Amino acid sequence: MFPKPTLRPLCAVIASAVIVGIPAAASANNEPELSQTEVLTGLENPWDMAFLPDGTMFYTERCRGLSVRLPNGEVEHLLGMEGTDEYATTADDLVCEGQAGMNGVAVDPDFDENRTVYVYSASNMSEPRTNRVLRMTVNSEFTDVSDRTDIVEDIPYKPAATDHPFGDAGAHNGGRIRFSPEDGYLYVTTGDNHNSEIPQSPELLGGKVLRIDRDGEAAEGNEPPEGFDSRIYTYGHRNVQGITFHPNTGQPIVTEHGPWHSDEINALVNGGNSGWDPKPNMAGRGDCPDDYCGYEPNQTEGMDPKERAAYMPVTDTETYPDAMQPAWKNDGLSQGISSAEFLTGEQWGDWDGRLMVGFMGIGFGGTPVGQRINLIDIAEDGLSVNDVAEMPVPMGAARFRSIVLGPDGDPYMAVDEGSIYRITPE
């Protein structure tokens, strides 16, 4: 399935490892001070990371492809997208546009035996384009990948621009992929493509969380409503870019972007509906731009987020009374909620067990931009939030795209500005 490999890099890039060591504000409580290490910099829109136990870090760049940083700091470029030339292998069908491109990456739970990694990427192999989940084998030297198999080929991709904010092609593309440590299945988060038919569709895989095995088949025990694609675990989502699992219970928890209001954190219920349905001519609405009401009643001017939420709720419990209820709604604001990951370990003191949630920042209609990491004390069942604080990360404000816990227990944070940081407690 791979096109011919291109020229190999002459030598591996030595990744920068600049320790900045800016202490965060001291705390009277049992909260650690933080220092940061810039693990990689000069990247182009780094999107996700996945670790092996020895610290090997796979990472994606949205318009470039998949690379790996070895424990000694060397970097190997493995799978490049259309237009790249320094990757061991290039796949010209892998394309990027707008928010789409190469997004999530995950390593197989049995990597030691099968050397398998997975990525989520837009592809033009099908017409129209789709998002795919690719499975590949990494060679023993970590210098190349082979045996590409597309285990999911039919995740919708937004093919053309529409009359909406962020309305370019490739929008609302989801893209996080994670294995559950509890059930061993791969969870795949998708987006609604600014297409109102997608979130509640029983067949279209956008606006969903899929739960599949390593061949892309439906996980045993998925319970979507009758007539739904059996790969669907939950539906009725807008654009899910974060998923993690409670360290004590395995409860899957997602973050979901809000439309000018109400970023959400949701605990997933097998077969559940998240209640997003932006179709026109229903729930008190009339016609909408390009048949998508997601930013109504007014998609271009600022207005009270509460009024927006009443008119076009992210979780429409009037239409769908059984919809999954969000544990948290970011005080009714939309600020680009992205990745989520639990902090675990005694070294984190009072923060042990807190959910880190990244925000990329969107300043619209009087809403503060809000670039930050929140530390959220969420119940084990994921249904309620006890406390929300801001994590005093040394790098300050940035477009926090991805947060992943490394094998050392430290969170690694990718920012759109082009760096991946490691945060260490002192």
Add this chain to the structure above:
Amino acid sequence: MKVSLFFVIATALLMGSATLQAADKSAGEALYAEACAQCHGPSGKGMASFPALSGRDAEYITSRLERYRAGERVGSNSSLMIPNATDLSDDDIANLAAYISQSAE
């Protein structure tokens, strides 16, 4: 000579302050860091859904900001750009255009 100098100064004062400020890159840099960098990136390379500004000339930046300031919709991010441009003065636009066209990489 005095007359000539007076004439030069008077002419300069009569010209739009935006023109006088066109080379004030440092003011543009400060405003860029405050108002633009969060989306377009610290060096103007663009990020995510937000386009690159590096490589754009001053005329382009000025024209876009003036159109956004006038409330004109230009592209899919207009909803974000129009409110950001509403309160910009001619000086602000000239300073930003100078900084972005000459410094942002």
